[in-house]
Amino acid sequence: MSSDVISGIAHVLRRIGGAVTGSISRLGFASRFLVAIVWHSPQAFRRIHLTVHEIYFAGVLSLVIILMSGLFVGMVLSLQGYETLKRYGADEQLGILVALSLVRELGPVMAGLLFASRAGSAITAEIGLMKTTEQLAAMEMMAVDPLARVIAPRFWGGVISMPLLAALFSAFGIFGGYLVGVPLIGIDAGAFWGQMQAGVDVWPDVTNGIIKSLVFGVAVSLIAVFEGYDAKPTAEGVSIATTRTVVMSSLAILALDFVMTVFMFRGGGGL
Amino acid sequence: MNRSAIDLWVGIFVAIGFGAILFMALKVGNLLTFDRSPGYRLEASFDNIGGLKLRAPVKTAGVVVGRVESVRLNAKTYEAVATLRIDNQYEFTKDTIASINTSGLLGEVYVALDAGGDTTMLKDGDRIAKTQSAVVIEKLISQFLFDKAADSGGGGAKK
Numbered sequence: 497m498s499s500d501v502i503s504g505i506a507h508v509l510r511r512i513g514g515a516v517t518g519s520i521s522r523l524g525f526a527s528r529f530l531v532a533i534v535w536h537s538p539q540a541f542r543r544i545h546l547t548v549h550e551i552y553f554a555g556v557l558s559l560v561i562i563l564m565s566g567l568f569v570g571m572v573l574s575l576q577g578y579e580t581l582k583r584y585g586a587d588e589q590l591g592i593l594v595a596l597s598l599v600r601e602l603g604p605v606m607a608g609l610l611f612a613s614r615a616g617s618a619i620t621a622e623i624g625l626m627k628t629t630e631q632l633a634a635m636e637m638m639a640v641d642p643l644a645r646v647i648a649p650r651f652w653g654g655v656i657s658m659p660l661l662a663a664l665f666s667a668f669g670i671f672g673g674y675l676v677g678v679p680l681i682g683i684d685a686g687a688f689w690g691q692m693q694a695g696v697d698v699w700p701d702v703t704n705g706i707i708k709s710l711v712f713g714v715a716v717s718l719i720a721v722f723e724g725y726d727a728k729p730t731a732e733g734v735s736i737a738t739t740r741t742v743v744m745s746s747l748a749i750l751a752l753d754f755v756m757t758v759f760m761f762r763g764g765g766g767l
Numbered sequence: 768m769n770r771s772a773i774d775l776w777v778g779i780f781v782a783i784g785f786g787a788i789l790f791m792a793l794k795v796g797n798l799l800t801f802d803r804s805p806g807y808r809l810e811a812s813f814d815n816i817g818g819l820k821l822r823a824p825v826k827t828a829g830v831v832v833g834r835v836e837s838v839r840l841n842a843k844t845y846e847a848v849a850t851l852r853i854d855n856q857y858e859f860t861k862d863t864i865a866s867i868n869t870s871g872l873l874g875e876v877y878v879a880l881d882a883g884g885d886t887t888m889l890k891d892g893d894r895i896a897k898t899q900s901a902v903v904i905e906k907l908i909s910q911f912l913f914d915k916a917a918d919s920g921g922g923g924a925k926k
Contacts, residue, residue, distance in 0.1 A: 545770060552773045556780045595795050660784025667787035670795060689794070694824070694875075698796035706788065 526722045533648050533721070536641060540648035550653025554615040558661060561614055562607055566598075566665035569606060570672025573597060578681055590683055591692035594673035599696060599705045600761070603666030605753050608712035610665075611658055612745035616720035619650050620741040623724025624734035632725075647725060651717045658713025659706055666705065704760045711752055716745045806833055806854045807891035811865040811878070812846040817901025818876045819867055825851050825878045832857045835878060851878060859895075860885040866899035876901070 540546065577593045623646065626632050632642040670692075677683045696702070720741050727737035816838060825833040833853035841848050853859070862883035869876050880895075889895070 545774075548777050549770075549773055551777045551780070555784075556776045559780065599791060599795065657780075660781060660787070663784055663787035663791060667790050670791075692795055694822075696796050697822075698792050702788075702791045702796045705791075 522726070525726070526718065529722050529725065530718055532643055533651050533718075536644040536648050537652065539641070539644040540652070543649075546645070546649035547652050547656075550649045551657055553618070554611070554650075554653045555657030555661060558611060558614045558657070559664070561610055562661045562665050563668050565606060565610055566603075566668035567672040567675075569602060569665075570594060570598060570669030570674075571676045573602070573669070574673035574676035574681070578677065578683075587681075587683060588687040589691050589695075590673070590677045590681075591688035591690075592695035594677070595670055595692045595696045596701065598666045598669040598673075599701050601753070601757075603669060604662045604705055604708040604712055605749060607662040607665040607709065608658065608716060608749040609746055611654070611661055611713075612716045612720075612749065613742050615654060615657070616716050616741050616745050617738050619654065619717075619720040620724040620727070621734060621738045623647070623650070623721060624727035624729075624737045627725065627727060628729040628731070628734060630729075647721050651721050654717030654720065655710070655713045658716065659709040662709030662712075663706065700760060704756075707760075708753065708756055711756065712749050715748045715752060719745045719748060806852045808836065809851045809853055809859070809889055809893055809895055810848055811851060811895040811898050812841065812844070812848050813865075813867060813898050814846060814900040815903065816847040816849060817867055817869075817903060819849065819878070819901065820876065823875065823877050825853065825880060827857070827859075827880045827882065832880065849878065851880075858888045861887045861889060862897065863889065863895055864897045864899065865895045867901040869902075 573594050574590060577590055578587055581587045581589055581593065623632075626642075626646065632646065635642045635645060674685075674688060677688055678685045723737040723741045723744070727733045819835060819838060821835060821838065823835045824831045825835065833851055836850045836852040838847060838849050840846070851865075859880055860883045862885040864881045864883070866879050866881070867876060868879045
């Protein structure tokens with residue numbers, strides 16, 4: 497009886513230990529993978545059209561969802577912000593509220609989440625399927641390095657696209673906020689833009705937003721190509737890897753956002 | 768899709784992406800107008816600057832004529848010295864009064880310049896002689912309470 501209990505506890509502990517060592521070794525593999533991608537990048541950049549092609553898939557084809565989401569987020573922000581600001585008689589400050597929330601937080605984070613689900617999952621599925629159908633192995637047989645031919649262009653395509661998509665999200669969000677704030681609610685256009693320009697600084701607000709989106713781009717692209725490369729070469733393995741990409745990227749974006757916000761905006765605003 | 772069409776779309780994408788960054792820097796962050804009007808500098812010492820921040824507006828009759836460029840402490844006199852950057856198109860007389868005001872009860876803190884009747888004008892680097900410090904509401908309240916206590920005669924406070 498007691499030996500049953502002890503072996504049961506040992507089993508649970510072994511499970512926990514296995515999960516921890518497994519995730520640590522995956523983390524180590526992912527870090528080595530990042531170094532390998534950077535190492536093979538010059539080789540990949542010699543065929544720049546591969547990266548351009550990936551910017552097309554990751555960036556251009558994500559434009560519609562990013563722009564539409566940005567517009568609607570900005571419009572909702574404007575409506576909700578007005579309702580709250582009106583109570584304090586500060587409804588003229590709507591511009592600064594919309595611009596600061598978008599430029600600092602919502603632009604990079606929302607664009608990152610949309611990018612992970614729209615482009616990251618597609619990259620993982622593509623690479624995973626290439627592995628399943630042994631295209632990657634065939635490339636190695638032909639002395640073509642899949643890291644330089646397949647992985648690095650997709651990684652850099654994502655890294656380059658992400659800050660641009662985040663900037664477009666913020667710009668369209670501010671435009672959406674303007675549409676609701678000025679013509680619909682009837683705030684003075686001069687006050688809307690003037691308060692915004694007085695309250696938003698290029699440094700630190702806009703540049704920190706761009707830095708955030710760049711970091712999210714690296715994180716999402718790395719997770720996407722890594723999960724694809726690491727997927728089990730079965731139909732089920734590819735589907736699990738795709739799901740993992742979306743879940744892990746979303747968690748990574750939100751966690752990284754918190755950490756970066758702590759460092760960027762704590763006490764850095766005033767004199 | 769052939770390569771040149773993809774190149775075209777990527778080119779458009781990168782261009783409008785940088786356009787969006789430029790839009791945020793210029794239109795939202797107001798980088799352009801800040802750099803375009805260099806203006807000239809005036810200094811003003813205050814006993815207390817209250818909540819005055821960098822880039823707070825400098826106003827005359829409610830019109831923004833410049834920005835607060837820097838705030839430092841004069842270590843000898845323990846006064847705050849604010850450097851004001853004024854647009855070149857505005858000139859102020861030698862007897863201008865600089866005061867720190869608040870727009871509304873919760874509004875932003877700004878520097879108000881009230882021009883006098885002198886004929887000579889302030890030049891770049893000049894110091895504004897007459898200043899009025901920020902009003903600290905806590906001090907006002909405590910002054911009011913002490914006055915009340917003195918009036919009522921309780922506590923035997925001597926005038």
